[in-house]
């Protein structure tokens with residue numbers, strides 16, 4: 001029996017309409033977790049491996065909010081410049097970082113992938129309350145030397161639903177679609 005058949009007719013109609021609207025919204029937004037932006041240009045090609053494996057920084061140094069809020073957040077240049085006041089390497093990327101900071105122009109890192117706006121997901125619930133590791137959803141991002149062109153873990157609706165079913169978390173549509 002399809003999940004929709006269990007719903008009252010009013011609910012079913014609402015979801016039918018929502019599905020059409022959501023489909024159109026997804027198309028207009030042009031990118032979801034499944035369909036990442038063709039090319040997100042970052043101000044600097046950030047190297048996770050050096051900072052996590054060699055410098056041994058915690059994820060929270062740069063992604064400050066995953067324990068307390070919906071989004072993890074991406075760092076501003078001010079966080080980088082706490083260490084990179086002067087060049088430490090011969091890297092042309094580090095040179096770019098220093099020039100950007102000196103120019104004073106606002107340079108922000110952008111999200112590579114995002115959820116459609118109609119899906120509610122919160123890091124706080126999953127990281128702090130459920131104790132799920134970053135790797136479960138983001139793979140070995142800590143071992144990458146530049147932003148990956150595609151998500152390391154392909155998160156679809158089924159990824160969310162499978163784990164929720166396994167762990168006895170609610171799976172009704174409105175739990176995630178708000």
Ligand code: HEC
Pocket residue numbers: 044045046047050051054055057061062075076077079080081082083084088089091093094095097
């Ligand atoms: C806690 C200090 C610290 C912070 C914060 C930090 N870095 Fe670094 N970073 C380092 C160190 C140390 C190295 C040099 C490692 C080595 O000697 O190879 C480095 C190396 C680099 C390099 C050159 C290596 C490469 O692969 O290109 C770049 C570029 C860089 N960092 C960018 C950034 C950016 C962008 C940020 C902010 C998002 C940042 N760093 C934040 C300490 C830091």
Ligand code: HEC
Pocket residue numbers: 042046048051052057058059060061062063074075109110111112113114134135138141142146147148
């Ligand atoms: C020194 C700063 C720094 C540290 C430490 C750091 N990150 Fe990042 N992270 C960044 C920057 C800058 C970006 C944006 C550029 C990119 O995508 O590579 C990023 C991007 C990401 C993304 C991609 C998000 C998206 O846009 O889809 C994930 C996932 C991520 N980091 C996870 C982690 C995890 C897990 C850790 C700890 C193991 C970690 N990061 C440690 C700076 C950092």
Ligand code: HEC
Pocket residue numbers: 059060063066070071072073074111113114115121123126127132133134135136137138155
């Ligand atoms: C249960 C899956 C899951 C876990 C566990 C998880 N994430 Fe995420 N993460 C996501 C999803 C889904 C998005 C996209 C969210 C959006 O677009 O609203 C995301 C987005 C991000 C981003 C992009 C910026 C933002 O805030 O949207 C960063 C950085 C990130 N995660 C870091 C982390 C770190 C660090 C950890 C571990 C402490 C972690 N994530 C654990 C699923 C997860």
Ligand code: HEC
Pocket residue numbers: 119120121122125126129130132136155156159160161163164167169175176
């Ligand atoms: C690896 C397992 C796992 C994955 C993957 C996962 N979840 Fe969850 N989720 C949980 C658990 C466990 C909880 C209950 C957390 C708690 O409150 O203790 C939860 C709770 C939630 C909640 C309830 C938050 C609230 O306000 O009550 C929402 C919404 C949610 N998840 C959405 C998602 C979405 C959307 C995805 C996919 C992008 C996803 N989840 C992927 C395990 C998972």
Ligand code: HEC
Pocket residue numbers: 003004015019022023025026027032033034115116119155156157160161164170171172173174175176177
């Ligand atoms: C545990 C969280 C969760 C639950 C429960 C859930 N969904 Fe989803 N749903 C998602 C996520 C995440 C996506 C986005 C997947 C992507 O972008 O690839 C999605 C995408 C969709 C889309 C596609 C929209 C688009 O932008 O293309 C529709 C339609 C949809 N869901 C309907 C439903 C219906 C109907 C139910 C109830 C039977 C339901 N969902 C239950 C997480 C959930």
